[in-house]
Amino acid sequence: MRAELVSQRPRETLSLFLRMRRRDGVFCDSFSLSLVVQACGRLMDGDNGRTVHAQGIKIGFESDLFVQTALIEMYAKLGSVEISKRILDDLEEPDLVSFNVLLAEYVRIGEIQLARDLFDKMLERDLVSWNTMIHGYATLGDVMEARKLFDDARERDVVSWSSMIGAYARTRQSNEALKLFHEMQLANVVPDNITMVSVLAACGDIGALGMGKMIHEYIKRTRIEVDMKLGTSLVDMYAKCGDIDSSLRVFNQMDRRDVLTWSSAILGLANHGSGQAALQFFSEMIAEGIEPDDMAFVGVLSACSHMGLVDEGRTYFTLMSDVYGIAPKMEHYGCMVDILARAGRLQEARELIRKMPFAPDAVVWRALLGGCRVYKESDLAEEATVNLLELEPNADGNYVLLSNIYTQEKKWDKVIHMRKMMRNVTIEKVPGSSSIEVDNAVHEFIAGDRSHPRTEEIYQMLSEMLEKLKAAGYKPLTSLVSHDLEERQKEIALAHHSEKLAIAFGLVSTNPRTPLRIVKNLRICDDCHLVIKLISKIYDREIIVRDRNRFHHFLGGSCTCKEYW
DNA sequence: ATAGGGTTAG
Numbered sequence A: 001m002r003a004e005l006v007s008q009r010p011r012e013t014l015s016l017f018l019r020m021r022r023r024d025g026v027f028c029d030s031f032s033l034s035l036v037v038q039a040c041g042r043l044m045d046g047d048n049g050r051t052v053h054a055q056g057i058k059i060g061f062e063s064d065l066f067v068q069t070a071l072i073e074m075y076a077k078l079g080s081v082e083i084s085k086r087i088l089d090d091l092e093e094p095d096l097v098s099f100n101v102l103l104a105e106y107v108r109i110g111e112i113q114l115a116r117d118l119f120d121k122m123l124e125r126d127l128v129s130w131n132t133m134i135h136g137y138a139t140l141g142d143v144m145e146a147r148k149l150f151d152d153a154r155e156r157d158v159v160s161w162s163s164m165i166g167a168y169a170r171t172r173q174s175n176e177a178l179k180l181f182h183e184m185q186l187a188n189v190v191p192d193n194i195t196m197v198s199v200l201a202a203c204g205d206i207g208a209l210g211m212g213k214m215i216h217e218y219i220k221r222t223r224i225e226v227d228m229k230l231g232t233s234l235v236d237m238y239a240k241c242g243d244i245d246s247s248l249r250v251f252n253q254m255d256r257r258d259v260l261t262w263s264s265a266i267l268g269l270a271n272h273g274s275g276q277a278a279l280q281f282f283s284e285m286i287a288e289g290i291e292p293d294d295m296a297f298v299g300v301l302s303a304c305s306h307m308g309l310v311d312e313g314r315t316y317f318t319l320m321s322d323v324y325g326i327a328p329k330m331e332h333y334g335c336m337v338d339i340l341a342r343a344g345r346l347q348e349a350r351e352l353i354r355k356m357p358f359a360p361d362a363v364v365w366r367a368l369l370g371g372c373r374v375y376k377e378s379d380l381a382e383e384a385t386v387n388l389l390e391l392e393p394n395a396d397g398n399y400v401l402l403s404n405i406y407t408q409e410k411k412w413d414k415v416i417h418m419r420k421m422m423r424n425v426t427i428e429k430v431p432g433s434s435s436i437e438v439d440n441a442v443h444e445f446i447a448g449d450r451s452h453p454r455t456e457e458i459y460q461m462l463s464e465m466l467e468k469l470k471a472a473g474y475k476p477l478t479s480l481v482s483h484d485l486e487e488r489q490k491e492i493a494l495a496h497h498s499e500k501l502a503i504a505f506g507l508v509s510t511n512p513r514t515p516l517r518i519v520k521n522l523r524i525c526d527d528c529h530l531v532i533k534l535i536s537k538i539y540d541r542e543i544i545v546r547d548r549n550r551f552h553h554f555l556g557g558s559c560t561c562k563e564y565w
Numbered sequence B: 001a002t003a004g005g006g007t008t009a010g
Helices: A003-008 A010-022 A030-043 A046-059 A065-077 A081-090 A096-108 A112-121 A127-139 A143-152 A158-170 A174-186 A193-206 A209-221 A228-240 A244-253 A259-271 A275-287 A294-307 A310-322 A330-342 A346-355 A362-375 A378-391 A396-409 A412-423 A455-471 A487-495 A498-509 A526-538
Strands: A433-438 A441-446 A516-520 A543-546 A551-555
Touching: A010 A030, A010 A046, A030 A046, A030 A065, A046 A065, A065 A081, A065 A096, A081 A096, A096 A112, A096 A127, A112 A127, A127 A143, A127 A158, A143 A158, A158 A174, A158 A193, A174 A193, A193 A209, A193 A228, A209 A228, A209 A433, A228 A244, A228 A259, A244 A259, A259 A275, A259 A294, A275 A294, A294 A310, A294 A330, A310 A330, A330 A346, A330 A362, A346 A362, A362 A378, A378 A396, A396 A412, A433 A498, A441 A498, A455 A498, A455 A526, A498 A516, A498 A526, A526 A543, A526 A551
Parallel strands: A516 A543
Antiparallel strands: A433 A441, A433 A516, A543 A551
């Protein structure tokens, strides 16, 4: 019986042992006993686990430290961590491993305080103890505490760095994740495939394609093993950075793919407006015998929503629960409401919200509202917005939406009432920001930004752009600006939207015909969409904008979203 | 021989 058999094939370990036991005269030693105990834990097989434990006592191996340590892990995995604790307390000479096992189990079940108490009590701690705690705080949401331990640790290995980078990546503090990766290299700690998964997630999050490509090159150069998870991360990173061709290239090169790999590609295609291809991929995945999960259906439904495929959307929504037994979650209802609302089937969308088995969240109401705006359904719009405000009373954008509706309807008393409401809450403004990567450095702009070192050139380029745009017949869509401003001021406010600044910077800082890739944190506004279409033609540039929802691929005066976003 | 780090989101 070999040790790696336990972690890779616990079921075989157990059945081998049971077969051995049935044959008379074959007795196990403490070594194989510890492995079997461990296998029972990982299989969460309490019946066999307790039997094996009793047998161990009978043959007198219960005091063996390896067996005891395996028992600590097993009982914790069976849900009886108190027993694990008692076993550890009763050990006459516990070693570091037995402590670390209980520490890891506390973390696994979310008992970070128990883990901390144990950690503080331990007389001796090694890297594994520290890393377990760093990971514990990181996964349980306290990234600051994780960082404190990371900073306090006497030594750090690839696991410590990967845990911390992963913590930042998961909480979408992507710049911090990349900064730490840089520091890791300065500290001469060699990253492995696990590190790279988190680093690529951070690149994808902020749309840093250049950085992502560098990481990919590094992986190839240093021959880091591209396993299924790392391959999936590459597929996802390229798709999120707007390079769907590279994403699919990596996908095609992979020899094994799981549901996550497929889902990443499906979602990538959907976000790039290739809805048909996304649906095709979904069929291929099924044909290959891979069971779709709830995320795969988010991808498929989101493809339907971006393409306006109402009937297909309904089909998949039903297929999900009827054939695959997956109960639709909030995300799926969100997609479905979005599909119906975009198609103008607002009453059906409202009806679906009513039939949801749980209370709709803000995203669902916003999806309904989006349709109401397009199809001018003001009563339903008001209902959606009131519900939205109840869920998100602090987001300034929601008040802008409501104010637009009342203004359209000339319901001035309601405007006044709304302003009163606003006085009682703290309004949080999420500033629109856009970033562009030039020479592997990410430059971020907010509306009216003057902080960039090349501000003069940027604003000069902006004026030039506006002149050319107007010469081409462009009229600013000032009706979108809700503030009580003069017409001229409205134009200025529009002209200084963050994505326009990022594009102006892109135009002055890159060679002609270099594609510009912009990442925006909010949804792109109608005026910017119009402007970028024209710019792509006037300046002969391919411009790829990732907004909160999807990709817009501008070329020669048109956009791949076909005005459907 | 036993212990620690990984991706997807409307």
